[in-house]
Amino acid sequence: MTKSRDNRDDDHDPGRRKFLRGVGIAGAGAAIADHLWTEAQAEETQTTPANLAGTVKVVLDVNGQRRETQVEPRTTLLNALRNHLEPAVTGPKLVCDMGTCGACTILLDGKPVYSCLVLAVDATKKQITTVEGLGTPENPNAVQAAFVEHDASMCGFCTPGFVTTISAYLKKNPNPSLAEVREACKGNFCRCGTYPKVFEAALAAAKGSKSEPSAAAPVNR
Ligand code: FES
Numbered sequence: 001m002t003k004s005r006d007n008r009d010d011d012h013d014p015g016r017r018k019f020l021r022g023v024g025i026a027g028a029g030a031a032i033a034d035h036l037w038t039e040a041q042a043e044e045t046q047t048t049p050a051n052l053a054g055t056v057k058v059v060l061d062v063n064g065q066r067r068e069t070q071v072e073p074r075t076t077l078l079n080a081l082r083n084h085l086e087p088a089v090t091g092p093k094l095v096c097d098m099g100t101c102g103a104c105t106i107l108l109d110g111k112p113v114y115s116c117l118v119l120a121v122d123a124t125k126k127q128i129t130t131v132e133g134l135g136t137p138e139n140p141n142a143v144q145a146a147f148v149e150h151d152a153s154m155c156g157f158c159t160p161g162f163v164t165t166i167s168a169y170l171k172k173n174p175n176p177s178l179a180e181v182r183e184a185c186k187g188n189f190c191r192c193g194t195y196p197k198v199f200e201a202a203l204a205a206a207k208g209s210k211s212e213p214s215a216a217a218p219v220n221r
């Protein structure tokens, strides 16, 4: 049976739509915090539930490593990764902090999500993969290598999000068309306008191409 457009989109929607449908992320913070207060025995500084100032211990599986830290229940996963781990995980970028740009995209159990919309406490017991976990400078994955080879980055702020989104997408669809790559990247924005090179790199990664970069058609977004 053919999937509806909505369902198809959901498979690769990193956050906004699912978030708006109430999948229990940051917007549900108050209710979650109350729950955690009871169950996690937060190290409190105030005992009034209405004034949650304590922290809870979270254990995160980040790029295959067990990472432990203390965060407030309201702390986003992005904030936890960047500001509460030592050493910090800074691949996911903070830009809008409201689920509109995709710079903070990470994989949660293999699915791209906006880490600025996920509470750290909701990410425990899940596999978190950031751009650092996809490959290394010495051994980049195909998308990382293609971004370098095809010069698909200007300021680079959006790049980790695009690389993460595309890496996940190519696992689902190893032979995409340009239109499909564009659709997969609809949740990521590049303020430098590097879209043609980004899409070119994605297609090259899909083909395992090591060919010389060529000019991609201009794209209006
Ligand atoms: S910083 Fe998360 S979507 Fe923009």
Ligand code: FES
Binding pocket: 153, 154, 155, 156, 157, 158, 159, 189, 190, 191, 192, 193, 194
């Ligand atoms: S390269 Fe600058 S925002 Fe995309």
